[in-house]
Amino acid sequence: MSEFPYRKTGVVSLEELARLNLLPPEERLRKGPVAILECPEMIPCNICVPYCPTKAIKMERLIDVPAVDWDKCIGCGICVAVCPGLAAFVVDTSKNDFDYVTVPHEFIPVPRVGDEVVLLNKLGERIGRGTVVRIWERNKTYVATVRVPKGLSMEVRAIWVKQ
Amino acid sequence: MIGKCSSCFMKVNGLPNVKTCREPVKDGLVIERQAGWISPDTNNEESSSVELREIDVDVLVVGGGPAGLSAALKASEYGLDVAVVDEHFKIGGQLLKQTHKFFGNVELFGGMRGFQIAEEYSKKLKSSEKIRVLTRSVVYGVFRGGLVGVIGENTHYVVKPKVVVGSTGAAERYLDFLNNDLPGVVGAGGVQTIMNEYGVKPGESALVVGSGNVGLIVAYQLLQAGVAVRAIVEILPEVGGWFVHAAKVRRYGVPILLQHTVKAVYGDGRVREVEVVAVDENFNPVPGSEKRFKVDLVLLAVGLEPDTRFFSQCGAVMKWSPELGGLVPLRTLDLETSVRNLYIAGDASGIEEATTAIMEGQIAALSAVSKLADRSKAGRAEEEMEKICKFLWEDYRTSPVLARARRGKQLVTVSREEMEKIRVTYPPRVSFG
Numbered sequence: 315m316s317e318f319p320y321r322k323t324g325v326v327s328l329e330e331l332a333r334l335n336l337l338p339p340e341e342r343l344r345k346g347p348v349a350i351l352e353c354p355e356m357i358p359c360n361i362c363v364p365y366c367p368t369k370a371i372k373m374e375r376l377i378d379v380p381a382v383d384w385d386k387c388i389g390c391g392i393c394v395a396v397c398p399g400l401a402a403f404v405v406d407t408s409k410n411d412f413d414y415v416t417v418p419h420e421f422i423p424v425p426r427v428g429d430e431v432v433l434l435n436k437l438g439e440r441i442g443r444g445t446v447v448r449i450w451e452r453n454k455t456y457v458a459t460v461r462v463p464k465g466l467s468m469e470v471r472a473i474w475v476k477q
Numbered sequence: 478m479i480g481k482c483s484s485c486f487m488k489v490n491g492l493p494n495v496k497t498c499r500e501p502v503k504d505g506l507v508i509e510r511q512a513g514w515i516s517p518d519t520n521n522e523e524s525s526s527v528e529l530r531e532i533d534v535d536v537l538v539v540g541g542g543p544a545g546l547s548a549a550l551k552a553s554e555y556g557l558d559v560a561v562v563d564e565h566f567k568i569g570g571q572l573l574k575q576t577h578k579f580f581g582n583v584e585l586f587g588g589m590r591g592f593q594i595a596e597e598y599s600k601k602l603k604s605s606e607k608i609r610v611l612t613r614s615v616v617y618g619v620f621r622g623g624l625v626g627v628i629g630e631n632t633h634y635v636v637k638p639k640v641v642v643g644s645t646g647a648a649e650r651y652l653d654f655l656n657n658d659l660p661g662v663v664g665a666g667g668v669q670t671i672m673n674e675y676g677v678k679p680g681e682s683a684l685v686v687g688s689g690n691v692g693l694i695v696a697y698q699l700l701q702a703g704v705a706v707r708a709i710v711e712i713l714p715e716v717g718g719w720f721v722h723a724a725k726v727r728r729y730g731v732p733i734l735l736q737h738t739v740k741a742v743y744g745d746g747r748v749r750e751v752e753v754v755a756v757d758e759n760f761n762p763v764p765g766s767e768k769r770f771k772v773d774l775v776l777l778a779v780g781l782e783p784d785t786r787f788f789s790q791c792g793a794v795m796k797w798s799p800e801l802g803g804l805v806p807l808r809t810l811d812l813e814t815s816v817r818n819l820y821i822a823g824d825a826s827g828i829e830e831a832t833t834a835i836m837e838g839q840i841a842a843l844s845a846v847s848k849l850a851d852r853s854k855a856g857r858a859e860e861e862m863e864k865i866c867k868f869l870w871e872d873y874r875t876s877p878v879l880a881r882a883r884r885g886k887q888l889v890t891v892s893r894e895e896m897e898k899i900r901v902t903y904p905p906r907v908s909f910g
Contacts, residue, residue, distance in 0.1 A: 321715045324723030324733055355720045358832070358876040359580035361588045376582060377876040396588055398578035399721030421701055438730025453578070453590070472728040 318354070325436045326354050328468060338384045347389025347406035347414065351380050352471075353399060362393040362402060391416045391459070395452035404459070405467040413467035414447065419456040425449060425475045432474040433462055441469055479571055479649055479781065479824075480666030481564075487511055498670055499565055528632045534560045534609070535849055536842065537625055537638035539616050539787055542570020543831045544823025545644035546598040547838035552642075553607035555846040555854050560609045560636060561602065562616055562627050568602065569595025570646060572831065574669035576701075577694055581832045581873070591831065592673075619791055623909040639910050640818045640845040643788055644838060647781040647802065647824040652686060655741035661748025665695040665778035678702050680774035684751045685709040686739050690718035690830075692778030696726045699776075707770040710737040710753050712760060719878055740767060742775055751775050781828045788825070791816045792906035794899050800885025801827025807889055807899065810866060811844035812837060815899050818909040820845065827889065829882040836869045 320326040331337045331352065338348045349370070351362065356377045363371050363380070370386035371393065373379075393402035394416050404416035425431055425446045433442045448459040462470050481496055489495040490507050493515035497508065536552045538545040541563030549559045567573060575591020586594045602608045614629035625641065627634040649664040651657070661680065665687070671677045683704050685696045688711035696706045709726065714736050716723045723733065740754040740762065755766035782803040789795065793806040793814040805827050806814040813820050820841035823834035843862035847855045874883040891899070 320720050320724075322735060324716055324720065324727040326720065326724065352724065353721065356877050357580060357719055357721070358873045358879065359587060360582050361578075361580070364583055365588075375875075376872050396578075398580045398588060399719070400725050401721045434728055434730070436724065436728050438728050453588070453593075455578070474729075 320354060326352050330354055334379055335381060336379070338382070338387075342384040343405070343407050346408045347391075347404050347416070348384060349382060349387050349389060349391075349393050350403045350405055351382060351393065351397070351401060352403065353380055353397075353401045355379070357399070359398060361396055361398055365392050365396045367392060389416075391457050394418050395450075395455050395457045400455070403471060407467050411464065412461045413464055414459055415444075415462055415467050415470045416448075416457060416459040417470070417472055419449075419458045419473060420454065421475070423475050424451075424456050425458060425473070429475065431458075431460060432476070433460070433466065433470045434472040434474055435469045436471050438472075440474075442466060444470065444473065446473075479647055480574065480664060480668075480670040482649070482664055482667060484660075484663075484667075486514075488515075493517055498667070501566055526631070527628075530632055530634050532560060532609075532634055532636045534558045534636060534638050536560075536640045536642060536845055537636050538562065538642045538644060539625075540570065540644040540646055540823070540825070541565075541568035541610070541612075542644060542646050542823060542834065543572055543594070544646075544825075544834040544838035544841075545570070545642065546595075546602065547835040548642045548644060548820075548822055548842040549608055549838075550598065550601055550605070551839045551842035552845055553602075553605045555843075555850050555858055556607065557842075557846060557849060558607055558609075560611060560638070562611045562614045564613065564615050566613050567595075568599055568610060568612060571666075572598075574666070574673040575694075575831070576673050576698060579832060585832050585835060587832075594831075616787060619787070619907050621907060623907055639849055640820065641909055642820045642822055642838065642841045642845070643785075643814075643825055644821075644823040644834070645784045645787055645825040647783050647828055649777065650780045650782055652739065652777050652779050654739045656743060656748075659742055659744055659748050660746070661744065661773050662742060662775045662777070665691050665776045668774070668776055669695060669698065672702050673698060678704065680704055680772075682707060682770075682772045683774035683776055684739075684753070684770055684772045685776045685778060687711065687778035687780070688717045688723070688733055688735075689778060689780065690722055691781075692776070693718040693722035693726055695776060695778060696731055697722070697729075699774075700726070700729050700731070704774070706731045707772055708753070709733045710739065711735050712738045712756055714758075738762075739775065748773055748775055781824060783825045783827060785821075785825055788814060788816075788819070788821065790906075791819055792903070793819060793821075794903050796889050798827060798885045798889055800881050801829075801889065805889055807891055807896070809893050809896050810890055811862060812841040813844060813896070815896060815903060816905040816907065816909070817900070818845075818848075819905075827882060827885050829879070829886070833869065833873065833879075833882075836865055836873070839865050840869070 581587035
């Protein structure tokens with residue numbers, strides 16, 4: 315059996331992400347939007363690598379955990395759209411009043427800009443409400459950027475739209 | 478066969494035992510319920526109006542899923558004549574019901590959704606003059622002289638192939654518990670057929686049994702279809718499938734109950750409630766730990782078993798492999814079995830996943846090309862085959878999430894010299910070529 319807690323819970327902790335160099339350093343987080351790839355397992359997949367427009371994601375082998383060059387990453391969200399595991403997110407903690415989180419969304423209804431949505435954490439708990447500020451689509455995966463209360467950027471990982 | 482059980486047998490236009498889940502609707506169909514198995518009437522006049530057709534082909538592909546389609550396309554690219562047989566009315570196999578995006582790399586369709594890969598293959602196969610596709614057709618047996626019997630719609634084909642690629646896929650495992658024959662207890666594959674392929678919502682509220690990739694993915698797809706997923710139960714002390722698939726359902730609030738299994742389902746005429754129970758480290762139920770959920774669907778995603786009946790009939794030497802899900806034929810690195818010119822690819826060769834199935838199909842086809850094509854093509858095919866084998870074994874399969882399947886496949890792969898000895902000791906019942 316595995317020694318990794320996420321194999322029991324389906325939830326990866328910030329400590330685990332930090333250990334795998336998947337968390338941007340504090341000063342980079344303060345600068346503006348940046349990708350967080352919650353991809354701790356050595357699965358045979360490198361889809362994010364060729365699609366990254368700034369070549370910020372590196373993998374030597376197909377099975378490697380991705381390595382992000384935080385200075386090259388511009389937080390565009392292409393990886394959020396193309397990641398087959400829906401494991402890529404973008405967080406922006408650079409603003410004083412709100413944080414911004416970009417998440418994949420593959421449910422109907424698709425929210426529109428300005429819609430208020432429910433914010434969900436990694437456990438599916440409702441942790442507040444946010445406002446959609448941008449939404450776009452690529453091969454049926456919607457990419458939603460949501461304005462969230464300050465401090466929730468590392469918590470929010472999904473949105474739910476009232477039917 | 479995944480996603481096609483016998484639960485939907487009905488009489489269609491007087492013909493009993495029709496799997497209605499793969500019978501297209503058309504005007505004038507007469508559909509009647511049946512109870513149990515009905516022996517077909519062999520004196521029926523219609524049974525004598527079947528046309529007999531003989532076909533000679535270079536490569537016969539049995540099963541049009543990812544392994545079979547990639548084999549057919551690769552063989553045709555090198556100029557071989559190919560026939561693909563599939564029981565469904567559309568080719569693609571399990572790809573047809575996969576709505577999630579595939580992993581891997583972009584050269585191997587990574588990033589595309591499964592049904593989109595099926596569409597792409599379908600287009601390419603249809604535009605190839607080298608490939609004949611027989612849908613709604615079933616291989617029913619193999620005969621002396623290397624003849625393969627195929628029954629299609631009103632046509633009986635007798636195929637004489639030089640090479641056969643058996644890409645027959647797998648079947649879903651079932652689980653024993655009280656009332657498991659109540660309607661509403663379904664295989665995960667069956668739900669994917671009705672929900673993802675036909676667009677029919679299968680129920681309102683579900684419990685998924687098994688947290689392998691199939692269970693996790695189908696739970697996510699149920700949520701997308703608007704079905705509430707109460708929980709996923711897993712008998713082992715950790716999640717079976719990939720972390721990213723588990724994270725996808727967890728963030729929409731689906732609990733994964735480890736060391737739990739189904740004890741019973743209850744309902745009057747169909748499932749209304751399911752009872753789950755915790756198990757100890759020896760998988761024995763823990764008394765008093767029972768929990769009930771109000772659901773109308775209980776999905777079984779408890780594993781797959783390679784469908785190797787065709788290989789057994791041919792007399793291929795088999796080996797039991799717990800890592801691969803059951804009895805599978807021994808094979809060489811280029812996937813030839815102990816029956817000369819009979820290749821195996823995809824889940825039939827051992828349960829793994831669609832991307833490796835695609836590569837196995839290509840390897841089998843390229844090995845066939847190296848035998849059948851002229852020297853320049855054969856040389857090119859061998860080079861390409863070696864490249865794919867190297868990528869499959871030295872890159873793709875080195876992922877820890879594929880370690881078990883890799884170990885299993887190593888244990889059933891033998892050298893060409895060993896295979897020659899096996900052929901002498903256990904001569905096959907038929908030969909192709």
